[in-house]
Amino acid sequence: MTAAGSAAPLVPAGGWRGRAIRGCLLVAASLTVMATAVISPALPDLEAALAGTPQAGLLARLVVTLPALFIALIAPLAGWVIDRFGRIRLLVAGAVLYGLAGGSGLVAEGLGAILAGRALLGVAVAMVMTTVQTLVGDYFAGPARERFLGLQAAFMAFGGVVFVVAGGLLADVHWRGPFAVYLAALLLAPLMAFVLPEPPRHHAPLRSDSAAGRPAPKGESAAERLPVLAVALLYGTAFFTMLTFFLVPTQLPFLLAAVGADSGTLTGLAIGCFNLSAGVAALGFGALRRRIGGAAVYGLGFTALAAGFGLAAVAEGWGLVALAMAVAGPSMGINMPNTSVWLLARVPARFRGRALGGLTTALFLGQFLSPVASQPLVEAFGPAAAFALVAASGGVAATLCYTIAVWRFRPTRSG
Template sequence: MKTSSESRQSPVWQDPTAVALLLAATLVIMSNATISPALPGLEALFASEPNAGLLTRLLVPAPSLAVLLAAPFAGFAADRFGRRLLLIGGLTLFVLTGPAGLFLSDLTSILASRLALGVSVAMIMTAQTALVGDCFTGERRTQLMGLQVSARNFGGMAFIALAGLLAGIEPRLPFAIYGLAILYLPFIWRGVRDIPNHAAIPESAVEIAAGAGEGRWLWPMPGLAGLQVVTAMIFFLNPTQVPFYAVTLGYDGARTTGLYLAVLMCSGGLAALLHGRIKRRIGDPGGYAAGFGLLAIGFGTLPAGGDFGLLLAAGGLIGAGYAIVTPIFIAIALQLAPAWRRGLAGGIMTSSMFLGQFASPFASMPAIAVFGYEAVFYATAIGFAAMALVAGLAMVLRPLPDRTRPA
């Protein structure tokens, strides 16, 4: 049940600040995957360079490595110098470094620009996370976090589809997509304002307790960040290993992967819209139970990928499950951290997500080489099922959210 003040407010997606933060959220997917369709063409274009094959393959994960290293520092900067300055600075750097591949003459220079792009993403994501905590509370914060995951998924679908079309014309052209971020700048400039830390109103007893002890809130963070690392690492099997698995099944790797990822992203975008309802009805433990359960079913279905319909169904289940659990990580981090440390909390959670993505191929490739795709998928399903069981027990043992006030 909403309070009278909340009921008088316009929907969160009509708030200029929310619009600015949703636009910023779409840049996360754009940073890595946009140039994926262009990789074969880029390798052929720079074939005369030493180590062209390796350098070309490093172009996609390079921003993730930079985010992993830069995000904690971006968190300190957000707390010290303000979120708005960091967000606008990050967006400016994004616009300068993202399209650089259009003009740079060698792969080494392009790789350096991709690392700089990752720094910009660290600045944007960290500031964005802190601003969500500063500017929104209760039900509106919950709705916005679900909308952000939807924006990432639907934005990713649009950018990757456009990149595929451009890469078919000329392999450098997908880099031009990064220049679209300049259109975001007026919305973010007008929509985002810093809120003084002392003006942030604690929304719950948990947040008040977190603020009472400067370092007390940090103790649960390693466990939360570690869970996000594992979840992201396993989820990243989809873009890194499913394409090769599809080939072993006799499918056209490029087309099958494109359709599979489109289903995954669309399902995730739709599921994330339910984040607010899930939180109201079954709380964060219930959300974890539902999301991990869907991930378990999805990965358990993948080995039946010889049936094309079941392969796509698995992608849909995995996308929905990941979209349900993703905003819960950020929600708990923002609830734990006091207002003046939300930048650091955002940096920690940003680093943990990209650490999982970056580590995924290094963990999965040896396991697949030894045990095979099907065994790895089944083991992943069992692991997620166990996590869903633990979360379900926590939901049963913990009282449901009080529906007489905003969650």
Template structure:
């Protein structure tokens, strides 16, 4: 397979992570700039999560368009909408218009995700696909580090400058036009429309995992800026370091899985995640936040890989396409719901109070799963005797 094709698809993959975290460092500055708007702190957080709900809603429609019109037309339409909607914060000065631009960004990502995923299935055989998905995971992690850092540095000059990053895909287009081609045969299979009830626990886990993950980009910037008097650059560095540990830990997942069950990995994951949240809840300075990044990064480096692996172990091949769509919707609905769920707690107890409460929830969940795992292990030993 052509290296240009692989590079093109990897660049598209980085656009997914670019859509979410590039403007994280700007959120507190946006809320100050538009401080005359009621509930602006909450609304500015929604600027980060509105694309998620739009993706969850529009992805099935995007899939229909990809089937009907081919892969490349929706892909290039998504590229155009990505640049227009994503960069809207740079050339617009009305908060609600920028919010509309974020919704357009969500539509664009839905088009990009569905068309690029279809192209991966069309271009690669099974063995090639496994190798490519490995590269894609690393590219997404590296992209996350680059874009969150870039956004933090640009926000130092002005809150609107990180939105310029969304125009970068213009540079990708010449490579894509020269490399990508419309497959002659689309490899689609019809799947059952009903959701397998046995996967419900996976979908719930995916939803709440993303709710917890989005505490970091939606809550931590306000703690750093408003309570610890930090700057946007610091926000980018803290989250980037967490993502470094995320990538390193995810690479070790296969080794862990050979020794531990899915439940045992969840036990460990929620325990170390709880430690990271507790450190944040007790921090009285920015330097202490960096200690939490090891535990936060490790936790999320495992939880998403473990959830996806658990999902693939349960879903039958003939339902994998439809079920994967539901799984994606679960993740993106979790992103959207995170600030909605946690804002009442923040209003009552503050951001550090929120981190303390969720750290208690996480360690409690770890203990419950540990007790359940011990009971299962004890039952299995009795049966083997």
């Protein structure tokens, strides 16, 4: 039996079927990265296009982050739907909506129409991301799940390199250009409908590690109970991670402009450095977590965040900013799969969709609030100040995680 009520894996270990299922999940997961990062290099030109609009600077950033608000609002509902009615139909519908809503920026006239398309894109991402992560829990268990989540994080990061560089090149042609990338989801939808199997909706309750040693409520086994405190802590960690990370797509273009590198292509390459190093780190996530434990993995991730953002805050040219992004990248590469692994290991199968819907809400609420929280500081002191504050926060978070890791693995004394 596997932890947290996992059923027997539904993905063949080899053969074209297993490879096709893994490939579909990986590509579908990359849609969540594309949703926001691909238009980031166009932000300065988009802000210029909105010149004369009140709060143009904030509104330009909200074009990137508005989907996150709707993801946060819709993800719990998506989680309930997939637990109640199944996974694949919602995933396919989400991919179709993603392509149509994302691509609407190519033709939308006026800020209101652009923001409406971004809101619908958020609904689509909530459907896709919640379902994909739930399917990972359904299809894989144990070390295979850890390996796949690390591979998924790497694929998303490497995909982010491609998307953001492509977005930068298209942004140099026209600020609407990056919106064309979203249309690729329309090709993915029928492929997923054909390849991905629908998991059983009802799983026999199995052992939940977080419930061990505690009495279950009357009429409910320990394995069936949701470990609320552990889940809340994981949600908080995910929120903080995304709140700080999202300075990269929303504020880095303006930091680069401040140091004289205001090209969309250069912005895309700098963000690509972040994603590339995140992907490399994610490839080693499974082995790293088995060696040092989850708390220490978080510590390393927040250390990378503090070092990279601290360097970005004092950088005076594009080269140092790009290096800073490469240093900071592992924070996302290992922290994100670490959160998913811990959550899937502790949540009973019958709560899986709803729990991952809540995680999606925490992640994207952090995305949405990131520019809202950072913009007053940026307007008062410049973008470097926001990166410096996050660096200090990352240092505090790393210290806390290392303390927890040492406490958990302290040697026991006899007698």
